[in-house]
Amino acid sequence: MKASARLVVSLDSHGNSVVRVLRSQSPLTLVPHRRVGPVALVHLVSSVTAPLGGDCLSLTVEVGPGASLDLRGVAATLLLPGSSGTSSSSVVRFLVEGSVRYLPEPTVVTGRANHTAVVEAELDGHAELRTREILVLGRTRESPGALSTSVRATRCGKPLLHQQLVVGSPSLDASTAGLAGKRVVGTELMLDAVARVSDGGEWWSVVPLAAGGTLATALGDDVVTVTNVLDAI
Amino acid sequence: MLTALILADSRFPGGGHVHSGGLEEAAARGLVVDEPSLQSFLYGRLLTTGLLAAGFAAAAARGEDLAVLDAELDARTPSPAQREASRAQGRGMLRAARRAWPSARLSSLAASPHQPLVIGVLVDDPYEAALTCAYLSVSGPASAAVRLLGLDPFGVNAIVAALPVEDVASRAVKELPCLGSPALDLLAEAHVRREGVRLFGS
Numbered sequence: 001m002k003a004s005a006r007l008v009v010s011l012d013s014h015g016n017s018v019v020r021v022l023r024s025q026s027p028l029t030l031v032p033h034r035r036v037g038p039v040a041l042v043h044l045v046s047s048v049t050a051p052l053g054g055d056c057l058s059l060t061v062e063v064g065p066g067a068s069l070d071l072r073g074v075a076a077t078l079l080l081p082g083s084s085g086t087s088s089s090s091v092v093r094f095l096v097e098g099s100v101r102y103l104p105e106p107t108v109v110t111g112r113a114n115h116t117a118v119v120e121a122e123l124d125g126h127a128e129l130r131t132r133e134i135l136v137l138g139r140t141r142e143s144p145g146a147l148s149t150s151v152r153a154t155r156c157g158k159p160l161l162h163q164q165l166v167v168g169s170p171s172l173d174a175s176t177a178g179l180a181g182k183r184v185v186g187t188e189l190m191l192d193a194v195a196r197v198s199d200g201g202e203w204w205s206v207v208p209l210a211a212g213g214t215l216a217t218a219l220g221d222d223v224v225t226v227t228n229v230l231d232a233i
Numbered sequence: 234m235l236t237a238l239i240l241a242d243s244r245f246p247g248g249g250h251v252h253s254g255g256l257e258e259a260a261a262r263g264l265v266v267d268e269p270s271l272q273s274f275l276y277g278r279l280l281t282t283g284l285l286a287a288g289f290a291a292a293a294a295r296g297e298d299l300a301v302l303d304a305e306l307d308a309r310t311p312s313p314a315q316r317e318a319s320r321a322q323g324r325g326m327l328r329a330a331r332r333a334w335p336s337a338r339l340s341s342l343a344a345s346p347h348q349p350l351v352i353g354v355l356v357d358d359p360y361e362a363a364l365t366c367a368y369l370s371v372s373g374p375a376s377a378a379v380r381l382l383g384l385d386p387f388g389v390n391a392i393v394a395a396l397p398v399e400d401v402a403s404r405a406v407k408e409l410p411c412l413g414s415p416a417l418d419l420l421a422e423a424h425v426r427r428e429g430v431r432l433f434g435s
Contacts, residue, residue, distance in 0.1 A: 150411060159308035163413040175277025176264045177255060180416040187415075198313070198422075202262075205422040210307035210316060217311070217415050 053082025113145030248325030283370030287405035293353020318435035
């Protein structure tokens with residue numbers, strides 16, 4: 001299944017963030033809320049079981065100057081294999097002049113999944129982006145399939161963060177210098193002008209990026225532990 | 234080739250011996266205790282941060298813009314402790330290199346450059362630069378393990394010799410990697426927060 005969806009939010013003359021373009025294509029179904037206010041709320045609903053092997057999904061989100069968007073998932077994403085054995089992919093692209101919060105639910109990498117996920121964000125001078133990713137390596141007592149997930153964020157063309165994480169190589173997942181045998185990996189990227197105090201514990205940290213912004217990272221054995229760390233920031 | 238050998242030699246006075254690449258923190262937590270756990274640590278380090286560093290050394294050796302590479306490597310190193318460790322080792326290597334191999338391109342590096350960029354400028358063959366960088370990503374931590382854990386130097390040397398350093402260097406010359414290692418980042422951050430005696434800078 002190939003699908004592309006597009007969402008455009010801009011500020012109207014009353015100071016409200018308004019959804020100007022909403023193009024869903026199953027399984028990428030965008031559900032806007034009717035409330036009118038400074039922040040537009042849209043839920044991203046997977047209206048078909050996806051992604052399966054062979055699926056190719058693409059979502060583009062544009063937020064204009066002064067506008068704010070809250071884009072939320074409603075359920076965890078299960079990465080599943082298809083019948084053909086081919087890989088699946090998803091690309092989410094943000095073009096931000098205003099402010100975006102992107103909070104999908106956790107992604108579970110099931111046994112024979114083979115998926116590539118890409119997030120690309122282009123921010124202009126004062127744009128803000130906050131996004132969270134929580135990965136679960138396999139269902140209970142299941143080894144994960146293969147996942148490559150990457151994020152590249154730039155501000156005015158200059159790189160802020162470019163990270164790829166590869167899951168599904170048993171020797172690398174178990175290595176103390178890989179994922180240290182933890183089942184859940186969480187990151188929260190905050191690209192804004194807020195100065196946050198660096199902090200950390202045994203398996204989590206909140207750190208400033210070199211060119212502005214903050215990254216929180218947590219490793220844990222379950223989603224609740226990792227979510228609690230990220231929620232506390 | 235000779236430059237690569239000198240840079241990879243543990244007697245090169247670049248200050249690399251004060252960095253353990255996260256090994257000291259891992260050993261302090263009891264995560265690396267013996268040869269099998271060291272092998273796993275070094276393998277993970279080589280295939281994540283080792284590949285990343287080797288890719289940037291190769292790009293610098295190809296003559297790519299050093300300021301662009303510096304910013305791109307910063308963006309791929311979210312941990313400030315890891316950035317500082319890379320720049321401290323770059324600074325130390327640069328100091329020794331200015332005496333040994335003065336050149337205009339070496340002078341064009343920033344005062345505290347990332348170490349892979351210094352290696353790339355000095356070793357102008359991309360594969361050799363990548364190989365040097367990939368090897369250094371594991372040789373320092375391996376030697377730290379001998380010192381910290383009292384492991385058998387012959388056993389540790391055999392582990393290093395069996396690691397796929399050449400495969401990683403071959404991959405590194407093909408594209409600029411962006412692989413992260415969340416656990417190494419967290420170990421590096423915890424290491425700088427650790428109170429009490431630390432033998433290594435990272």
